[in-house]
Amino acid sequence: MSIIANRPLHALGVCDQVAALDAGEVSSVELTQHCLDRIKQHDGSLNSLICSDASAALAAAAAADANRQSGDSAPLTGVPLVHKDIFCTIELPTTCGSRMLESYVSPYEASVVSRLASAGMVTLGKANMDEFAMGSSNENSFFGAVENPWKRTAVPGGSSGGSAALVAARLAPAATATDTGGSIRQPAAFCGVTGIKPTYGRVSRYGMIAFASSFDQGGVIAASADDCAAVLHAMSGHDPRDATSSPEDVPDWPGALAKGGGLSGLRIGVPEEFFADGLDEGVAVAVRAGLAEMEASGATLVPISLAKQSLGISAYYIVAPAEASSNLSRFDGVRFGHRCDNPVDLADLYERSRAEGFGAEVQRRILIGAYVLSAGFYDAYYKKAQQVRQLIASEFDEAFQSVDLIAGPTTPTVAFDRGAKSDDPVSMYLNDLYTVSANLCGLPALSMPCGFDQDLPVGLQLIGRAFDEERLLRAANHFQQITDWHTRMPEVA
Amino acid sequence: MSWECVIGLEIHSRLLTESKLFSGAANAFGAEPNRQACAVDLGLPGVLPVPNREAVAHAVRLATAIGADFARRSVFARKNYFYPDLPKGYQISQMALPVVGPGSVECALDDGSVVTVGITRAHLEEDAGKSVHDLVDGSTAIDLNRAGTPLLEIVSEPDMRSAAEAVAYARHMHALVRWVGVCDGNMQEGSFRCDANVSVRPAGSTELGTRAEIKNLNSFRFLERAIEHEFARQVELIEDGGTVVQETRLYDPDADETRAMRSKEEANDYRYFPDPDLPPVVVDESFVTAIVEAMPELQHTRRARFVDALGVAMAEASILTSDRATADWFEASIAEGAPARLASTWLVGEVFAQLKRDELELDACPLTPARFAGLLQRIEDDTISGKIAKRVFESMWASSDTADEIIEREGLKQITDTGAIETLVDEIIAANPSQADEYRGGKTKLMGYFVGAAMKASGGKVNPGELNRILKSKLDG
Numbered sequence: 004m005s006i007i008a009n010r011p012l013h014a015l016g017v018c019d020q021v022a023a024l025d026a027g028e029v030s031s032v033e034l035t036q037h038c039l040d041r042i043k044q045h046d047g048s049l050n051s052l053i054c055s056d057a058s059a060a061l062a063a064a065a066a067a068d069a070n071r072q073s074g075d076s077a078p079l080t081g082v083p084l085v086h087k088d089i090f091c092t093i094e095l096p097t098t099c100g101s102r103m104l105e106s107y108v109s110p111y112e113a114s115v116v117s118r119l120a121s122a123g124m125v126t127l128g129k130a131n132m133d134e135f136a137m138g139s140s141n142e143n144s145f146f147g148a149v150e151n152p153w154k155r156t157a158v159p160g161g162s163s164g165g166s167a168a169l170v171a172a173r174l175a176p177a178a179t180a181t182d183t184g185g186s187i188r189q190p191a192a193f194c195g196v197t198g199i200k201p202t203y204g205r206v207s208r209y210g211m212i213a214f215a216s217s218f219d220q221g222g223v224i225a226a227s228a229d230d231c232a233a234v235l236h237a238m239s240g241h242d243p244r245d246a247t248s249s250p251e252d253v254p255d256w257p258g259a260l261a262k263g264g265g266l267s268g269l270r271i272g273v274p275e276e277f278f279a280d281g282l283d284e285g286v287a288v289a290v291r292a293g294l295a296e297m298e299a300s301g302a303t304l305v306p307i308s309l310a311k312q313s314l315g316i317s318a319y320y321i322v323a324p325a326e327a328s329s330n331l332s333r334f335d336g337v338r339f340g341h342r343c344d345n346p347v348d349l350a351d352l353y354e355r356s357r358a359e360g361f362g363a364e365v366q367r368r369i370l371i372g373a374y375v376l377s378a379g380f381y382d383a384y385y386k387k388a389q390q391v392r393q394l395i396a397s398e399f400d401e402a403f404q405s406v407d408l409i410a411g412p413t414t415p416t417v418a419f420d421r422g423a424k425s426d427d428p429v430s431m432y433l434n435d436l437y438t439v440s441a442n443l444c445g446l447p448a449l450s451m452p453c454g455f456d457q458d459l460p461v462g463l464q465l466i467g468r469a470f471d472e473e474r475l476l477r478a479a480n481h482f483q484q485i486t487d488w489h490t491r492m493p494e495v496a
Numbered sequence: 497m498s499w500e501c502v503i504g505l506e507i508h509s510r511l512l513t514e515s516k517l518f519s520g521a522a523n524a525f526g527a528e529p530n531r532q533a534c535a536v537d538l539g540l541p542g543v544l545p546v547p548n549r550e551a552v553a554h555a556v557r558l559a560t561a562i563g564a565d566f567a568r569r570s571v572f573a574r575k576n577y578f579y580p581d582l583p584k585g586y587q588i589s590q591m592a593l594p595v596v597g598p599g600s601v602e603c604a605l606d607d608g609s610v611v612t613v614g615i616t617r618a619h620l621e622e623d624a625g626k627s628v629h630d631l632v633d634g635s636t637a638i639d640l641n642r643a644g645t646p647l648l649e650i651v652s653e654p655d656m657r658s659a660a661e662a663v664a665y666a667r668h669m670h671a672l673v674r675w676v677g678v679c680d681g682n683m684q685e686g687s688f689r690c691d692a693n694v695s696v697r698p699a700g701s702t703e704l705g706t707r708a709e710i711k712n713l714n715s716f717r718f719l720e721r722a723i724e725h726e727f728a729r730q731v732e733l734i735e736d737g738g739t740v741v742q743e744t745r746l747y748d749p750d751a752d753e754t755r756a757m758r759s760k761e762e763a764n765d766y767r768y769f770p771d772p773d774l775p776p777v778v779v780d781e782s783f784v785t786a787i788v789e790a791m792p793e794l795q796h797t798r799r800a801r802f803v804d805a806l807g808v809a810m811a812e813a814s815i816l817t818s819d820r821a822t823a824d825w826f827e828a829s830i831a832e833g834a835p836a837r838l839a840s841t842w843l844v845g846e847v848f849a850q851l852k853r854d855e856l857e858l859d860a861c862p863l864t865p866a867r868f869a870g871l872l873q874r875i876e877d878d879t880i881s882g883k884i885a886k887r888v889f890e891s892m893w894a895s896s897d898t899a900d901e902i903i904e905r906e907g908l909k910q911i912t913d914t915g916a917i918e919t920l921v922d923e924i925i926a927a928n929p930s931q932a933d934e935y936r937g938g939k940t941k942l943m944g945y946f947v948g949a950a951m952k953a954s955g956g957k958v959n960p961g962e963l964n965r966i967l968k969s970k971l972d973g
Contacts, residue, residue: 091542111535210542216772246546332585333539376767
């Protein structure tokens with residue numbers, strides 16, 4: 004039986020492409036060429052990629068085909084993908100969406116990039132993103148805003164807006180992404196695709212340009228949970244170059260999903276706070292409908308309270324900028340990146356290089372971060388925020404005594420229009436209301452499409468225990484067996 | 497009014513490790529600029545630090561040597577400031593939870609007195625790179641070879657009251673870090689450098705005055721002079737009605753003065769916070785135990801053993817234990833059969849004098865401990881006299897022959913046969929009848945004349961004790 008049948012190639016996800024390649028129905032060169040054609044055709048306005056290199060991608064695809072011919076193939080050999088432009092690559096520039104790194108080419112490669120190359124994946128290009136991963140709308144990119152393929156005037160979410168938009172538009176079956184406060188899940192929700200942020204420490208941060216080191220975690224956006232599982236499995240594992248990377252074994256997630264199984268016995272905690280004021284009614288309806296589907300499949304919905312969650316946003320917007328202010332100090336115009344013209348002295352070199360190289364949101368967060376760490380304010384802000392982080396973590400620990408997963412909306416609203424919140428940073432930050440807690444506590448979390456509101460996709464978020472990605476992926480995979488939201492594709496004319 | 501000087505030192509010692517504190521680049525001095533700086537040292541986007549276990553092991557060694565607590569859990573923090581030779585815009589150091597806790601050391605001064613100096617803490621940190629201002633005209637060149645090299649900063653209490661005490665402490669710590677193998681102590685290369693915190697107060701006062709910090713003193717002489725000048729400057733300032741401001745100063749050895757570098761008002765707010773890239777350093781007991789068990793016998797313990805168990809004079813024992821290599825050489829010669837007291841005297845005397853003359857270090861000594869022991873054994877068993885031994889020693893220094901080979905070849909074996917000495921004495925007395933008469937008339941000082949004549953006639957080989965006895969009995973008899 005044909006894998007492809009009468010479907011267009013871009014309707015094939017990662018797992019389907021592997022099956023089609025295995026069956027000899029298609030070559031990597033054909034799949035890659037198809038993606039490149041779609042990028043050429045649609046990305047002019049979508050703007051989801053910052054750069055791509057067709058000849059390098061086709062050469063890698065031809066090599067993948069040759070490897071398959073000679074029986075020397077890895078699990079994902081020949082499947083194309085796009086890397087978020089925060090991961091350092093040797094052949095392509097790495098801009099992090101910033102003027103600061105407009106023409107920067109890394110002399111070394113991120114561990115994630117190396118691992119996915121070893122798994123056989125073919126790199127098409129680099130995905131657009133909010134500058135230095137700071138933003139929830141992808142309007143903060145030096146390389147221009149990204150359009151939401153479902154509604155061209157709406158934002159795709161951020162910071163991994165390019166990754167989510169290009170997967171939604173099926174320009175590639177998968178894209179790497181990173182999540183510091185919701186940067187995988189929020190754009191996945193806005194674009195109607197599936198995105199997972201694994202447990203902190205699961206995926207190496209080496210070569211992933213740091214925003215907030217204790218929150219940043221690499222992950223993947225794809226059309227479905229099984230596609231996410233396949234790519235995440237190839238990305239994960241201990242890396243001796245990252246001291247925060249976990250030595251935990253990586254379970255065989257694709258194998259676990261292949262076994263199937265329903266949701267019976269699964270206890271899903273539903274926090275009342277996730278459905279309180281601030282949540283759009285249309286989003287609430289879609290999420291509740293999704294939860295009802297899961298209940299019908301045998302899961303038990305357990306009403307819980309996570310009263311301290313509301314403190315998450317404040318704690319996050321203190322600690323993350325604090326870490327960012329320090330992480331971004333290296334961009335000083337001395338060794339790499341943007342340097343102002345004709346500096347008159349050292350202070351001038353620093354001030355103008357950074358003022359010219361960084362956009363407004365990045366500068367805002369550097370200022371907030373420097374302020375909360377400064378003498379006299381440290382205890383009141385940074386230290387207090389870290390204590391709040393502990394409180395939230397304890398609350399999760401307690402909740403996970405009685406439930407296996409926690410579920411709710413990924414975002415308070417569906418995708419908003421460009422410009423709607425760009426002058427109101429606090430309202431923009433509230434987009435992360437439901438997502439930051441997982442980052443504060445390093446927990447794995449996933450967003451999957453569960454319906455529509457105002458013709459735009461709604462995301463359902465699942466949060467799991469540390470290192471329990473398997474339960475998240477199995478629940479999402481089962482949900483996607485009984486629903487078809489994840490197969491809906493926007494018209495990209 | 498009389499004034500008291502109060503001094504505390506911060507000592508930066510570069511740790512002897514293969515690689516840097518957080519990267520795999522080599523930790524070595526003297527390479528071409530920027531050839532020992534990898535992506536991590538350059539602070540390229542996306543790189544991450546990974547702590548060097550050997551540097552942590554060195555901190556355990558230092559803690560053990562100064563009787564300090566070693567933190568089972570310590571935390572790296574970021575010290576944020578901008579400077580072109582600081583690639584990341586922050587230095588990874590330790591702030592709230594340092595790796596080494598309080599300890600103390602007793603340091604001997606030249607006059608024999610002892611000062612006890614408390615050590616507040618010691619912490620691991622990475623060094624910055626180097627700005628070179630005189631290499632490129634109109635520009636500052638940056639060399640990042642040093643960036644990321646591991647330092648242990650040892651912070652003392654303000655327990656020193658004079659430049660001499662500060663120097664005694666610095667010398668003590670210099671010897672100690674080398675002794676336990678954590679630092680090579682090379683001051684020219686900056687492996688061991690001091691910052692001195694100096695303040696003054698009226699004699700008898702217990703309050704601390706405002707301090708000035710004199711940075712980067714890389715010789716004991718500069719340390720001494722900088723403190724003396726700073727003390728004099730502060731006293732003069734106060735006596736003229738001024739006040740000391742808290743500031744960082746530099747010692748200029750050419751002008752022999754200290755100069756203000758930056759004052760506290762201009763000082764950076766370093767915005768310290770725990771480095772989120774580095775989990776706390778947690779060491780288990782087995783790691784600590786293995787290091788402590790492999791520690792060398794400490795300097796003061798070894799010195800005491802040399803005195804108590806081997807009968808070595810205290811002054812010599814101090815010299816023999818000034819570094820581990822010397823003490824090891826000394827003990828190696830004893831293992832080869834050298835008598836301890838003789839070995840001590842000869843090593844500190846003859847061997848060191850020759851080394852100094854030839855501008856050699858002990859590790860390049862032409863004598864092996866075994867050959868050295870062979871010579872001393874011939875003195876001990878009266879085969880040769882001490883005087884002849886010096887001749888043999890000279891020959892040994894210039895060759896690879898053993899003492900026995902030289903004694904045999906040159907016929908230097910001491911004459912101990914009583915009959916032969918009596919015959920010699922008879923000849924000498926017979927050849928000097930008038931001196932013999934004078935001696936017998938009461939001019940006993942002439943004994944020396946006869947001894948000299950007998951030595952001369954025998955080529956110095958007569959056993960001096962026997963010669964004296966026989967001469968005395970023949971002249972008196």
